[in-house]
Amino acid sequence: MIDLRSDTVTQPTQAMLEAMRQASLGDDSRDGDPCVRLLEARAAQMTGKQAAVFMPSGTMTNLVAILTHTEQQGEILLEADSHILNNESAGMARLAGALARPLPGKNGAMGLSALEHALKRNHWGRRLISMETTHNSAGGQVLSLAHMQAVYALAQQHDVAVHTDGARLFNAAVFLNCQASDICAFTDSVTFCLSKGLSAPIGSVLCGSVEFCNKARFYRRMVGGHLRQAGPLAAAGLLALETMVARLHEDHRHASHLGEQLHRLHHRFCNPVDIHTNIVMVDVSHSTVSAQHWVRELLKHNVAAGAWSDQNLRLVTHRHISTHDIENTITAFEQVWNAVKNQTLK
Numbered sequence: 001m002i003d004l005r006s007d008t009v010t011q012p013t014q015a016m017l018e019a020m021r022q023a024s025l026g027d028d029s030r031d032g033d034p035c036v037r038l039l040e041a042r043a044a045q046m047t048g049k050q051a052a053v054f055m056p057s058g059t060m061t062n063l064v065a066i067l068t069h070t071e072q073q074g075e076i077l078l079e080a081d082s083h084i085l086n087n088e089s090a091g092m093a094r095l096a097g098a099l100a101r102p103l104p105g106k107n108g109a110m111g112l113s114a115l116e117h118a119l120k121r122n123h124w125g126r127r128l129i130s131m132e133t134t135h136n137s138a139g140g141q142v143l144s145l146a147h148m149q150a151v152y153a154l155a156q157q158h159d160v161a162v163h164t165d166g167a168r169l170f171n172a173a174v175f176l177n178c179q180a181s182d183i184c185a186f187t188d189s190v191t192f193c194l195s196k197g198l199s200a201p202i203g204s205v206l207c208g209s210v211e212f213c214n215k216a217r218f219y220r221r222m223v224g225g226h227l228r229q230a231g232p233l234a235a236a237g238l239l240a241l242e243t244m245v246a247r248l249h250e251d252h253r254h255a256s257h258l259g260e261q262l263h264r265l266h267h268r269f270c271n272p273v274d275i276h277t278n279i280v281m282v283d284v285s286h287s288t289v290s291a292q293h294w295v296r297e298l299l300k301h302n303v304a305a306g307a308w309s310d311q312n313l314r315l316v317t318h319r320h321i322s323t324h325d326i327e328n329t330i331t332a333f334e335q336v337w338n339a340v341k342n343q344t345l346k
């Protein structure tokens with residue numbers, strides 16, 4: 001099966017499994033664990049922040065970031081299609097008691113004039129601006145540094161903190177050909193996942209100032225995310241940071257080639273210019289059948305895709321997808337597309 005549903009399906013490498021076997025087994029929430037400390041120090045260094053806190057998931061790091069910034073009396077200004085707002089089971093509202101102020105955006109970037117307007121309005125509680133890069137529902141598009149800088153400048157003018165959901169932060173850095181810390185210069189806190197394109201089995205990290213991270217540890221415990229013998233997970237995560245970032249460009253190359261070939265099949269499937277990283281959103285609305293139909297038909301050709309909506313498929317490249325798999329996926333699309341067209345003609 002060519003599994004393009006998500007980069008979360010990646011398996012740990014043999015080296016990660018070996019590192020997990022040999023890892024320290026300290027109680028991270030009691031005495032601290034050496035491997036966890038190393039991972040957190042490396043994460044802080046790579047993002048240019050003072051400190052970091054290891055957690056099980058990206059959803060939890062985002063929730064804890066919101067709790068820490070707003071202390072359960074906040075208002076979050078964020079782009080309307082953000083993962084935090086739409087895909088995290090309303091944790092920001094239900095658990096952090098935060099009011100969402102969704103702002104219209106383009107390609108994952110919130111409109112700056114809408115942001116400025118919202119910042120001038122009356123508000124309730126502590127405000128936080130949240131950005132997302134790469135942006136999941138915008139098909140893995142990357143915020144430009146200029147945009148992030150402009151958002152950060154507005155935030156500072158209004159004395160508002162900024163968080164960035166960087167679940168795929170290193171994909172963004174590869175696309176921009178910069179260091180992760182160059183991106184994180186325009187945010188007070190940032191989260192990234194070790195478990196997606198970086199292939200670790202589990203884990204995400206929240207990075208920020210020492211004061212912020214100390215407070216985040218309190219909220220992590222509140223939501224049950226404090227960890228005990230987390231050394232093996234941290235050991236895999238550390239190896240993910242050291243060895244997997246350098247290969248992400250291969251996933252981007254595969255996504256880009258896939259997008260170009262789908263565009264060639266029909267220009268409305270996707271616009272290759274929109275494919276920045278490892279996600280290809282395919283618009284099937286013109287094909288007269290639903291995305292769910294496409295998923296079922298592609299499965300018959302051993303291609304697993306995700307239906308992002310009734311009209312969109314999401315295909316995500318990762319370490320287990322080879323150039324050959326991409327060619328087979330293109331062939332599968334051609335065959336399904338021909339069958340759909342023949343069906344329509346009947």
Ligand SMILES: Cc1ncc(COP(=O)(O)O)c(C=O)c1O
Nearest residue numbers: 057058059060083136165167193
């Ligand atoms: C942009 C973004 N943020 C956060 C998450 C949540 O990560 P997790 O699945 O580890 O909770 C995801 C997961 O796909 C994501 O794409």
